[in-house]
Amino acid sequence: MTDEQDAVPETLATYLRLRGLEPSPRAKRRRRRRDPDDEHQPFTGGRDPKGVGDVLNALTREAGWxxxxxxxxxxxxxxxxxxxxxxxxxxxxxxxxxxxxxxxxxxxxxxxxxxxxxxxxxxxxxxxxxxxxxxxxxxGPDVPSWKWGPRAVPGRGPRDTYG
CATH class of the missing domain: 3.30.300.180 (DnaA, N-terminal domain)
Structure with a gap:
């Protein structure tokens, strides 16, 4: 393994420096295991911010809208x-x-x-x-209805000139 692969990621090293903690030499040597509580840790995969459009698309898909x-x-x-x-x-x-x-x-x-x-x-x-x-x-367009009243006559009537 190269030094780059053994080294602590720069984002995590910066985080630890800002908190006043130094990365331990042991952390460089051991492989990183997936912790079930990993999603709550900073600078881990899946923690990247998502755009508003992506969040709304996921919400509408889940809600069936x-x-x-x-x-x-x-x-x-x-x-x-x-x-x-x-x-x-x-x-x-x-x-x-x-x-x-x-x-x-x-x-x-x-x-x-x-x-x-x-x-x-x-x-x-x-x-x-x-x-x-x-x-x-x-x-087609709405035309006036000539079918109203008690004495309406069946048939087309004068409506054949509209449209």
Whole structure:
């Protein structure tokens, strides 16, 4: 063994000097054994500080919040997932049982996005795998309902001109 391997680590030697203790010559010769109380000792492995992001990621994983947070991030960052121009004309309105429902400004946007469904779904699964999105449903604009009152007539009525 070389002198470097036998020597007390510099961090531990500094700690002992600051406490007024000198490392014993015996400590240099004997091999360091893993003590069960080792995690409470300074300058040992596993005692390095962790970043706030790492701590929060571990907390959300342990608490089971990752799917809810991914869903919230998906809605909040919809313009990055779907694209800025598409996001101006659409907005996610619901996510239930694996189906993301997206409201569009016009039926033309809804029809065009149906053709792009696979591309948008792939991007969602790449960015937010824990969100639980399996399919996307695109809806046209909300139109007024003509079905009200006791004398409502079945059929399409004047609604075929909207959208």
């Amino acid at each position: 990752s799917s809810n947070l991914d869903r919230a991030d998906l809605v909040r960052q919809w313009d990055e997932v779907a694209g800025v121009e598409t996001a101006r004309h659409t907005r996610p309105v619901g996510l239930a049982e694996g189906m993301l429902t997206v409201q569009c400004d016009s039926t033309a946007w809804a029809k065009q996005l149906k053709f792009m469904r696979a591309q948008i779904l792939t991007e969602i699964l790449r960015r937010y795998p824990d969100a639980g999105v399996e399919t996307i449903r695109f809806l």
